Ligand SMILES: Nc1nc2c(ncn2[C@@H]2O[C@H](COP(=O)(O)OP(=O)(O)O)[C@@H](O)[C@H]2O)c(=O)[nH]1
């Protein structure tokens with residue numbers, strides 16, 4: 406029932422074909438690049454603020470080069486939230502919606518796979534000074550390689566409900582992967598208290614890079630003691646990592662700033 | 670409680686297969702409750718495709734997979750810088766490294782860092798068939 410609260414869409418057909426054509430064009434000229442693995446030595450990089458600014462600069466230039474032209478033509482940028490289940494994607498989506506629309510988007514739960522369908526909030530306008538940025542926010546179920554209904558049973562669900570949830574969750578993951586092609590910008594939301602160097606994270610980021618989709622990595626849950634952003638920076642040295650607490654709205658201005666930089 | 674079965678797949682065994690063929694082959698072994706050690710790796714699209722197919726096949730018995738990929742970074746980075754473009758990668762890149770695919774009912778976690786990979790299995794108690 407909580408899902409009814411938000412506007413959900415499954416109509417993903419529109420615009421998909423045109424987009425596909427454009428994407429494959431881009432892919433043709435960009436040699437495939439791996440995300441983190443090619444530069445192990447860079448993991449010792451410090452993240453002092455000047456290094457950070459430089460990094461942002463590099464990202465900005467890269468993005469302008471690769472996709473700058475798309476945004477000038479495009480009216481509706483799709484900003485996707487990806488990551489493993491429970492990283493805080495929906496919490497972040499709600500935070501963004503509350504900050505800019507005054508209403509939330511979807512239900513959040515400590516039990517994994519609360520979000521089992523793609524959800525879109527259209528037309529979010531964020532402003533900073535004279536700058537304005539408009540996008541459609543896409544909250545995804547996230548990506549997992551395993552789903553065990555018995556985990557839901559352990560959380561107190563009855564078997565039938567748990568099995569139904571597991572079934573929906575598998576479809577959710579499939580949809581999230583299918584929708585990768587549709588994204589213009591992706592924020593990868595990672596729980597900063599967990600080991601970031603997982604194959605799921607690497608696969609997500611690798612697939613985005615292969616599709617020339619700009620990536621911003623968010624280390625969420627920095628309010629928790631076990632949070633460790635350095636570990637994420639070390640795992641993905643060539644990406645910008647922003648630490649936030651989606652739940653408590655910590656560092657959101659920094660995230661918005663980065664979005665402006667990415668889409669500018 | 671039988672021991673773990675590892676099945677090694679040389680790259681040559683998947684080289685000629687289509688993406689779908691590769692995925693089906695690897696998943697079939699994982700579904701037989703064996704751990705796959707694949708010489709080399711899939712490309713990124715295939716990795717995503719593997720996850721998709723895994724999701725399609727999940728049922729009461731099969732709970733999905735744990736996946737881990739490692740490869741020698743320096744060698745590859747240097748090599749790819751010399752020979753630019755996707756073609757070199759196609760020829761050489763995917764042959765390097767090692768892919769581990771284990772059924773989630775047996776493999777709890779694959780932990781990796783740039784230099785090593787650790788595979789954690791579930792306790793035998795948890796791997797036995799569901800009881801009534
Ligand atoms: N402490 C803390 N908990 C968070 C934060 N963001 C999300 N959570 C919690 O993490 C769990 C999963 O959040 P959710 O947004 O549903 O994750 P999703 O599966 O990625 O959409 C929920 O219990 C949230 O309350 C955060 O910034 N700090």
Ligand SMILES: [Mg+2]
Pocket residue numbers: 494495496519520545546
């Ligand atoms: Mg969610």
